[in-house]
Amino acid sequence: xxxTDKDTTYLGRVQREIIKITGSEPDYNYEYDLYRTMPELxxxxxxxxxxxxxxxxxxxxxxxxxxxxxxxxxxIIDQLHFFAEDVDRIPKALSDLDxxxxxxxxxxxxxxxxxxxxxxxxxxxxxxxxxITTSNLWQRMAxxxxxxxxxxxxxYDSVGLIVDDMPEDKDTTVLNVWIARGTxxxxxxxxxxxxxxxxxxxxxxxLHVLPTGQLSTGSVNTIMLSVASGTAPDVALSVEYNLPNxxxxxxxxxxxxxxxxxxxxxxxFYESSLIPFRYNGGIYALPETMDFTCMIYRxxxxxxxxxxxxxxxxxxxxxxxxxxxxxxxxxxxxxxTSVSSNSPGALRGFTMLLLQMGGDYxxxxxxxxxxxxxxxxxxxxxxxxxYANYEIDxxxxxxxxxxxxxMPIGIGNxxxxxxxxxxxxxxxxxxxxxxxPGTLQEDGTxxxxxxxxxxxxxxxxxxxxxxxxxxEFLKWWCSEEVQTRYGRELxxxxxxxxxxxxxxxxxxxxxxxxxxxxxxxxxxxxxxxxQMIVPGGYFTGRHIINAWNRVVIxxxxxxxxxxxxxxxxxxxxxxxxxxxxLE
Numbered sequence: 144x145x146x147t148d149k150d151t152t153y154l155g156r157v158q159r160e161i162i163k164i165t166g167s168e169p170d171y172n173y174e175y176d177l178y179r180t181m182p183e184l185x186x187x188x189x190x191x192x193x194x195x196x197x198x199x200x201x202x203x204x205x206x207x208x209x210x211x212x213x214x215x216x217x218x219i220i221d222q223l224h225f226f227a228e229d230v231d232r233i234p235k236a237l238s239d240l241d242x243x244x245x246x247x248x249x250x251x252x253x254x255x256x257x258x259x260x261x262x263x264x265x266x267x268x269x270x271x272x273x274x275i276t277t278s279n280l281w282q283r284m285a286x287x288x289x290x291x292x293x294x295x296x297x298x299y300d301s302v303g304l305i306v307d308d309m310p311e312d313k314d315t316t317v318l319n320v321w322i323a324r325g326t327x328x329x330x331x332x333x334x335x336x337x338x339x340x341x342x343x344x345x346x347x348x349x350l351h352v353l354p355t356g357q358l359s360t361g362s363v364n365t366i367m368l369s370v371a372s373g374t375a376p377d378v379a380l381s382v383e384y385n386l387p388n389x390x391x392x393x394x395x396x397x398x399x400x401x402x403x404x405x406x407x408x409x410x411x412f413y414e415s416s417l418i419p420f421r422y423n424g425g426i427y428a429l430p431e432t433m434d435f436t437c438m439i440y441r442x443x444x445x446x447x448x449x450x451x452x453x454x455x456x457x458x459x460x461x462x463x464x465x466x467x468x469x470x471x472x473x474x475x476x477x478x479x480t481s482v483s484s485n486s487p488g489a490l491r492g493f494t495m496l497l498l499q500m501g502g503d504y505x506x507x508x509x510x511x512x513x514x515x516x517x518x519x520x521x522x523x524x525x526x527x528x529x530y531a532n533y534e535i536d537x538x539x540x541x542x543x544x545x546x547x548x549x550m551p552i553g554i555g556n557x558x559x560x561x562x563x564x565x566x567x568x569x570x571x572x573x574x575x576x577x578x579x580p581g582t583l584q585e586d587g588t589x590x591x592x593x594x595x596x597x598x599x600x601x602x603x604x605x606x607x608x609x610x611x612x613x614x615e616f617l618k619w620w621c622s623e624e625v626q627t628r629y630g631r632e633l634x635x636x637x638x639x640x641x642x643x644x645x646x647x648x649x650x651x652x653x654x655x656x657x658x659x660x661x662x663x664x665x666x667x668x669x670x671x672x673x674q675m676i677v678p679g680g681y682f683t684g685r686h687i688i689n690a691w692n693r694v695v696i697x698x699x700x701x702x703x704x705x706x707x708x709x710x711x712x713x714x715x716x717x718x719x720x721x722x723x724x725l726e
Contacts, residue, residue: 144251146198149245150191151569155557157187158240158443159470161233165359166471167549169234177230185227192223199440242545248546248569252267255568256638275570302329302350308681316612317347323358323381323599327641331632332380332620340619346612350634351376359383364472368393370606374473378616380431383595387420388676392723397603398425402614409621411647415673419597423508423725427552429602429621432648434557434622435492435671436593437576439541444551455589456496456525456580460533463552468534475541475553476529478691490687491554493531494594498672510720512712514687514705523687524701527694537695546570554579557598557644560660565640576663578670596671598644626650655713679712679719686711709724 146193161184166177180511199216206213222243226233233240267273278286322329331353336348357365358379366382369375370390390396399405405426409417412430420428440452448466453459459474467473476492497504502518505511513519529535536550542562544550555576563574581589601620619625626648630643634654645651652661690708692698720726 144254146194147247147251148195148569150198150574151244151251152246153191153194154240154247154359155548157184158244159447159472160184161237161240162459162472163439163470165234165475167237167544169237171235173234175231175234177233181230184230188223188230192220192227195220195223211256215250219246223353228549238516238599241543244547245543248567251568251716252566302326302352303462315345315412316346318351318378318601318609318612318616319349319351319376320378320380320616321351321353321358321376323353323355323379323583327637328352328354328633331629331636335625335632336616340616344612344615344617344619350617353517355381361387366390366604368605373606375604377609377613378601378603378622381599382428382602384419384428384595384600385676387600387602388422390602390679391420391422391427392719395428395605395609396573397577397604397605397610397613398427399429399617404618408618408621411621411649413596413646413648413668413669413671416597416646417617418673419676420577420600428602430597430599430616431601431621432598432644432645433596433651433668434598435558435560435667436495436554436556436579437663437667438579439545439553439555439559439563439574439617441545441548441551441570441574443573444548448472448551452577453580456585457583459580462537464533465595467551471549473539473544473550474538475539475544475550475555476535477539477541478530478537479688490684491556491594491690493522493526493687494674495548495554495579495592496521496582498592498594499590500525504674505680505716509675509716510726511716512683512709514522514712515709520702520705523645523690523705527691527701530691531694533696543565561640561642565638567693576660577602578666580707588650591667591670593671594674596673598646598669613712621647623647623649627653630654677716678725679715679717679724682712682715 160181161177162170164180169175195216199213202210202213202216213485222236222239226236242529265273265275270315322332329350332350333350334726336350341347354395358381364386366375366379368387375395384649387396391398404710408429409426411435416430416433417426420426440451445452448470450463453463464474478492479490497519500518500522502516503513506513514523530537539550539553541550542559545553545563546567560576563570567574578591579593581591584590603610603616603617607613626643626645626647628644629675630650630653633641633643642654645654652665656664686708689711690704693707694701717726
């Protein structure tokens with residue numbers, strides 16, 4: 144592993160030197176003459192191939208059979224020898240070096256998690272003979288048949304013991320709870336509830352797991368169908384953060400602010416995390432998990448380039464981008480150009496600029512768009528200029544390219560952060576995070592505001608006749624003690640990749656974060672300004688993307704494109720407010 148880690152670093156450094164000459168997308172018809180521009184390249188590739196031969200031979204010596212990683216080593220070795228014979232072959236097959244680097248890094252990650260498996264242990268006296276017993280053909284056939292027949296009646300969605308509703312003369316209350324997570328997530332929650340919540344309150348939990356996408360907004364989802372058919376659960380967990388208000392508009396979820404101890408429970412979260420669930424004076428969900436936005440960068444690559452981190456967007460344009468482009472590298476801030484973008488959270492770059500320049504998406508409680516202001520125009524122009532004038536990539540695989548070093552800096556979120564933590568162990572100690580670039584204010588300060596922090600939420604359905612019991616369950620589930628324990632058990636069983644980004648502030652910072660990273664995350668969460676989810680708000684993201692396409696792709700006037708978007712957004716906001724009786 145140590146040898147492979149060094150070889151991966153060496154290969155990445157060689158590849159970056161090649162890309163400085165060829166660019167990340169070489170022209171196959173151009174002769175780059177790498178023999179002249181990089182005379183040492185052939186020797187470097189041969190040296191690396193010889194080191195990989197040692198690793199492959201070591202694997203062969205300790206394995207009972209040929210392993211897949213040994214085959215990968217042999218394939219990479221052959222490629223390196225092939226390139227070393229004629230380095231001008233490299234530009235036409237540059238992706239092979241990317242794949243080689245990814246394979247080596249993935250191997251390090253996989254071998255760290257490789258378990259030792261045992262069927263069983265036999266304890267005997269030293270001289271006693273024993274037989275290794277196995278099942279015979281008939282036993283295996285019997286068990287297979289039994290499992291096959293059971294598959295017709297087994298409830299695959301339920302977790303643990305399912306209790307039918309108690310008779311009226313019983314004091315025990317049974318809650319039906321849906322969770323949009325994997326089975327392992329549900330099993331841990333069920334165990335905690337049976338062990339702690341039920342003995343404490345006498346309330347029994349029937350837990351059912353559903354695929355994540357089933358509790359999100361869209362034309363059809365399980366919650367909507369259950370409400371329409373009168374079979375809705377009492378509580379739904381892990382629903383997409385913009386779903387609660389869509390049901391609040393239709394009076395299908397409970398206003399949680401009506402409970403007397405709501406303020407005490409709400410104090411456990413960032414105030415911004417509750418904003419997407421506010422509507423018409425009420426709050427219709429509690430945040431379950433949260434996201435964060437930060438700048439992620441390769442320390443080693445920026446050091447090689449002699450670059451400092453950009454404090455403002457001006458620093459990025461004037462100091463960082465020119466140096467990156469000189470070396471055929473780029474900055475990551477992709478745009479979700481899908482017209483299905485139904486929330487401002489999908490527009491990370493525009494949201495940051497809009498908030499940093501003092502703008503907002505809506506006026507009042509969503510009566511009209513707030514994008515017809517001078518602040519919004521400046522933010523939209525700065526955002527489109529990034530791609531039209533400064534040539535930032537609108538689409539990019541940031542994780543893959545920061546791993547290879549061709550995109551050493553960019554804006555990422557919790558998902559990107561965890562990918563690097565778990566799937567790029569070869570970069571350990573070579574990358575870090577920092578606040579996003581900010582905008583200089585009139586008082587001389589720099590505002591580093593970011594947008595969406597909410598991720599998933601918990602709701603109580605209006606059809607439930609056990610609202611008080613459901614509230615008791617939500618209070619327990621969202622408490623610091625339970626969220627901390629749940630997060631630690633998840634990570635202990637499933638590994639760091641299952642880190643629970645709980646919305647409970649104290650429980651979130653109780654997780655094993657890197658101390659330096661934790662300070663950056665906390666600063667960005669403090670600077671976050673969440674946006675409202677309003678009737679007709681799904682048109683906002685859609686028409687902002689349409690305006691972006693008109694400016695960046697069709698080269699239309701910025702002001703005309705934005706004004707057309709505002710007109711279309713206001714029309715839908717008005718129609719929806721009329722539909723829901725708000726105007």
